Amino acid sequence: MDIREVSEKFATDAQCLAYIEQMRWPDGVVRCPQCGTKAPKRVERSTKKKGRNKRDWFYLCSEKTCRNQFSPTSGTLFHDTHLPLIVWFHAVALMLNAKKGLSAAQLRRDLKIGGYKTAWYLNHRIREAMREGSLPQMGGIVEIDETYLGGRQRGHEGKLKNKDLVMGLRQRKGPVRFIKVDDRSAETWRKIIAQNLKATEVEYVMTDESSSAQAVLKRTGKHKMVRHSIGEYVRGIVHTNSVESAFSLLKRGIIGSFHQISIKHLQKYLNEFSYRFNRRNDPQAFIETVRRLAGFPPLTFDALTSEKA
Numbered sequence: 001m002d003i004r005e006v007s008e009k010f011a012t013d014a015q016c017l018a019y020i021e022q023m024r025w026p027d028g029v030v031r032c033p034q035c036g037t038k039a040p041k042r043v044e045r046s047t048k049k050k051g052r053n054k055r056d057w058f059y060l061c062s063e064k065t066c067r068n069q070f071s072p073t074s075g076t077l078f079h080d081t082h083l084p085l086i087v088w089f090h091a092v093a094l095m096l097n098a099k100k101g102l103s104a105a106q107l108r109r110d111l112k113i114g115g116y117k118t119a120w121y122l123n124h125r126i127r128e129a130m131r132e133g134s135l136p137q138m139g140g141i142v143e144i145d146e147t148y149l150g151g152r153q154r155g156h157e158g159k160l161k162n163k164d165l166v167m168g169l170r171q172r173k174g175p176v177r178f179i180k181v182d183d184r185s186a187e188t189w190r191k192i193i194a195q196n197l198k199a200t201e202v203e204y205v206m207t208d209e210s211s212s213a214q215a216v217l218k219r220t221g222k223h224k225m226v227r228h229s230i231g232e233y234v235r236g237i238v239h240t241n242s243v244e245s246a247f248s249l250l251k252r253g254i255i256g257s258f259h260q261i262s263i264k265h266l267q268k269y270l271n272e273f274s275y276r277f278n279r280r281n282d283p284q285a286f287i288e289t290v291r292r293l294a295g296f297p298p299l300t301f302d303a304l305t306s307e308k309a
């Protein structure tokens, strides 16, 4: 969904809330989060004396010993937020559709959010939701390359500050993964490859002439190398163009939207970029991200298809 579709489907806070309710109780049976009793009473209330962000109704648990008051957002991140749900939903759509990423300052302008701190929090929470847990190992043809974000510092080869060294792995016609690494050593390559590639399912690993890549992959019989040093960039199926194009998007994003990223946050930004990149053609990306934000597990395939129906 793009921002226009999101605006249509979720035009009001009530629609956003109804969506969260449906996600929380997909069978339509509302249950008290405290005791599990079904069918609570819906209580209307005056919003005239409203505190911040109070809704005009709530659920009241019908179990006498419980009497819990709750709403579809109780216990989720949205429960405590000052911002209307609609702002969250729009922010998710904007961040998912900004190929090169979206800074808190830009988000603030786009959504007319009062304070920078609020926009920053929103930006970071959504970024957190874009962290994938454990990912499946890659197979088939995998391209691996490394890059320095912000450009290489010439003349400091020996004592390079490696804070912005990133390794990119891309399964051809498949997902990309960016990993912040400390150095370009064979040991680092070995570790990254062991964690992210499934040896029995890998057909080829494509790299440039990195000596570490050669050291680690030489004896696997699956290593194909493109020789940039002799001006070679493609030799039949041998190239690293797919991972390099993902790198170039990442770099343009980092330069354009985020002038400086602290080391502490770099991996989070990398996760955001790969999360978005890997879902660029996935119509469920918006819903998946909202679910993650609300603390619900991603939909199963069955639930997905029934939702589409």
Ligand SMILES: [Zn+2]
Pocket (backbone or CB within 6 Å): 032, 033, 034, 035, 036, 037, 061, 062, 063, 066, 067, 068
């Ligand atoms: Zn209860």
